[in-house]
Amino acid sequence: MRLSRRTFVEGVAALTIAVSIPAMAQAEDFKMGLLVPGSVSEEGWNRIGFNALKGVEEQLGAKISYVELQQNPASFEKAFRDYASQGYKVILGHGFEFQDAALEVALDYPDTYFLISSSSIHEGNVIGLNTDTSQPFYLMGVIAAKMGKKAGLVGGMEIPPIQQAFVGFKNGAKSVNPAFPISEAYIGNFTDTTAAKEAALSMISQGADFVVPNASGATVGGYQAISESGPAVRSFSIFSDFTQVAPNNILGLYVADYAQGVVEVVHSIKDGSPPKENIIFGLKDPKVISFTFRDDGPVSVPEDIRAEVKAISAKIAAGEIKTDAQ
Structure with a gap:
């Protein structure tokens, strides 16, 4: 209303x-x-x-x-x-x-x-x-399902753009493995870094080895939790470069210009x-949206998975894959 x-x-x-x-x-x-x-x-x-x-x-x-x-x-x-x-x-x-x-x-x-x-x-x-953040998040989901055992998604508020991103992640993961487990939580705001950190730590304690926070200003709390949990927990930098916060954990960067x-x-x-x-x-607008792999961390995405992700990205840009289908 x-x-x-x-x-x-x-x-x-x-x-x-x-x-x-x-x-x-x-x-x-x-x-x-x-x-x-x-x-x-x-x-x-x-x-x-x-x-x-x-x-x-x-x-x-x-x-x-x-x-x-x-x-x-x-x-x-x-x-x-x-x-x-x-x-x-x-x-x-x-x-x-x-x-x-x-x-x-x-x-x-x-x-x-x-x-x-x-x-x-x-x-x-x-x-x-x-x-359309479901598109780069779809690529993240593909990587998580190919390299990990369980994923966790930490959102700010349960509003359409964040839901859309998480749907993309889940669709990407399930395109690889329909049974891939994914937990999802919302902290109810965009400013409480402590709440984002606690939500991420809870997911990690329950076995999530891929965690992606998406909570605007509170997002950094999620990356702090990821960093403190060691390099076995992986993530992706979203919107901006968070590699300084979690230098040993980030595999790729989604940057929106x-x-x-x-x-x-x-x-x-x-x-x-x-x-x-x-x-x-969307991914059809490379001057606005880009997803790149990181090579300077202790863990990186293997070449065969990179090639597959690049091919999927091209299909998304061409409209051949719908990433936000519920």
Whole structure:
């Protein structure tokens, strides 16, 4: 259910303003704002959103600003309204959780474009930018089932983009071995690194030798648990490079250059030709999504498995394998 614009109560969940929103700006300025669910100083999901914002600044000459928020829908709506009322042409809500607030505010600001990460929406001036993470996670599942005995998946909140990623992992693993055991847990937020660490340790204690955390800012807690459990527990770096956190455990890196994808979308808006449908980035977009193997760790993916994974990746990119089928 979408939030009513009247549900906000003044004084609830004050915003942490990371870059102040200018009170006045020249009319000709092209401005973009960013809302992130946490801190952009953390490696992972929030940093990706910030990199996208900086890419728009550097490549398109936009005036930029961002706010760091806690998980509070009322604060989402207020932040969207603050930016839209001050003439920001594009506002990126970096996560599916921003979708309802954007749909509510967009009704009052038809000339502002609201981009929502990890969303499949396209409703007027609200446009979803959805990276199909089921595709690289499918490749991770294939590797886990070929090299491991059991896998564990630690998620932040049980929302569609994380569920989609985990479905991809499970489908990849089961394409190798339908009986391959996989445990799955959600910590209920994106900030509690201790909870992510404890969930990962619990899975490892129950025999998981492949563990993949996917919990935005809390993700690092999962990698800490993996690292402390020794090189027998393997993982993959997701969104950003976490090899410094778990140098002996990571076999491959899924890196999303979401920034460049966002730049292209914002460029089209600036030029007066906004997308007519939601955007889905996948393995067919190598400038946005890449999955690479790591060679500088104590354990690496054998060459025969690498060749098979590369062939599977090509089939996914060509649309021959559907990775998110339930």
